[in-house]
Amino acid sequence: MRCAIAQNWPAAAPDGLVVPTGEVHVWRAWLTSSAGQLECLARVLSTDEIARARHYAFARDREHFIVRRAVLRQLLGSYLAVKPQELVFCYGPHGKPALPPSRYGQPLEFNLSHSHGLALFALCANSPVGIDVEWRRPVLDMEAIAKHYFSKREYTRMAAAAPKLRQTVFFNAWARTEAYLKATGEGLAGLEGVEASCLRGEAARLFKTGTDPSTHSPWVLRQIRPAAGFTAALVYRGALTKIQRWTWSDAYRASGPRATQATNPTAIKPKYSSMGPSPYAGSVPLLGQDLQNVAKDTSSC
Numbered sequence: 001m002r003c004a005i006a007q008n009w010p011a012a013a014p015d016g017l018v019v020p021t022g023e024v025h026v027w028r029a030w031l032t033s034s035a036g037q038l039e040c041l042a043r044v045l046s047t048d049e050i051a052r053a054r055h056y057a058f059a060r061d062r063e064h065f066i067v068r069r070a071v072l073r074q075l076l077g078s079y080l081a082v083k084p085q086e087l088v089f090c091y092g093p094h095g096k097p098a099l100p101p102s103r104y105g106q107p108l109e110f111n112l113s114h115s116h117g118l119a120l121f122a123l124c125a126n127s128p129v130g131i132d133v134e135w136r137r138p139v140l141d142m143e144a145i146a147k148h149y150f151s152k153r154e155y156t157r158m159a160a161a162a163p164k165l166r167q168t169v170f171f172n173a174w175a176r177t178e179a180y181l182k183a184t185g186e187g188l189a190g191l192e193g194v195e196a197s198c199l200r201g202e203a204a205r206l207f208k209t210g211t212d213p214s215t216h217s218p219w220v221l222r223q224i225r226p227a228a229g230f231t232a233a234l235v236y237r238g239a240l241t242k243i244q245r246w247t248w249s250d251a252y253r254a255s256g257p258r259a260t261q262a263t264n265p266t267a268i269k270p271k272y273s274s275m276g277p278s279p280y281a282g283s284v285p286l287l288g289q290d291l292q293n294v295a296k297d298t299s300s301c
């Protein structure tokens, strides 16, 4: 079963990163990194991103932020043929990052999510997109959280599920609802009135879309299986024809996807090609230098 999951997320992307309208490209990446890699990755971040990284109290959170921002920049840069460090983001009223409209010549939309050291990145053209991943961890007050935050139907269905299935139902409801709220950009502020299917084996779909005036607009919800132990969901607006999945590998870290592909796509050796236990379980190195001193010079990376 693990093999089947891993085969669905190949490490090498096809030549020429282009996402046609109607498709969503989903990339997954583990967020652990060696200190050397981390310093290289930090060099593609903007000054405000470095400042944000410095605000994380825990080294692990700081590292994960740096890696996911750097991966995001490398991915977007590869699709747009722009250097990762030259990308500029703008932010929606609730903090959703985006590319400034018309700045890069093509309407690339994206969203990302992370949990327990795994990040998912969704990229598409011409449609809002939202993605959420959750590590299915034990939640002590699961029932109380569901009662407070879930819709009545979601809560009732979770409470009626066999005890061993409750966690699955809980994280289905959570990830699917949050993916929608991230597609709209509302974030958790828009939670009221959003409702998704959540039972095990039930097709992923949205029953209600809260304050969105176009309640019957074609928001599409899909379940994503990123790795054993994780639940994820993707929301896209419009006719979704295909979801492509790839693993962002360490081989990309130094030079970015474009350069790696150009060299030899078959030579890419993903560090975590078989999705065994999360590498998050291992020790996480600290960044060996003050982030404030990270220069923009990427020549040694």
Ligand SMILES: CC(C)(COP(=O)(O)OP(=O)(O)OC[C@H]1O[C@@H](n2cnc3c(N)ncnc32)[C@H](O)[C@@H]1OP(=O)(O)O)[C@@H](O)C(=O)NCCC(=O)NCCS
Pocket (backbone or CB within 6 Å): 065, 068, 069, 092, 093, 094, 095, 096, 097, 111, 112, 113, 114, 115, 131, 132, 133, 178, 181, 182, 183, 184, 185, 186, 187, 188, 189
């Ligand atoms: C969006 C939100 C649901 C994500 O929560 P989460 O489960 O902790 O985090 P996830 O890993 O799934 O997603 C985080 C990523 O979503 C993106 N994101 C941030 N705000 C977002 C929003 N409003 N909509 C969609 N995506 C958002 C960012 O890329 C972020 O990654 P980063 O931490 O590297 O910047 C939550 O942060 C939220 O509700 N934010 C809104 C806060 C708000 O309303 N603020 C008002 C004043 S700005």
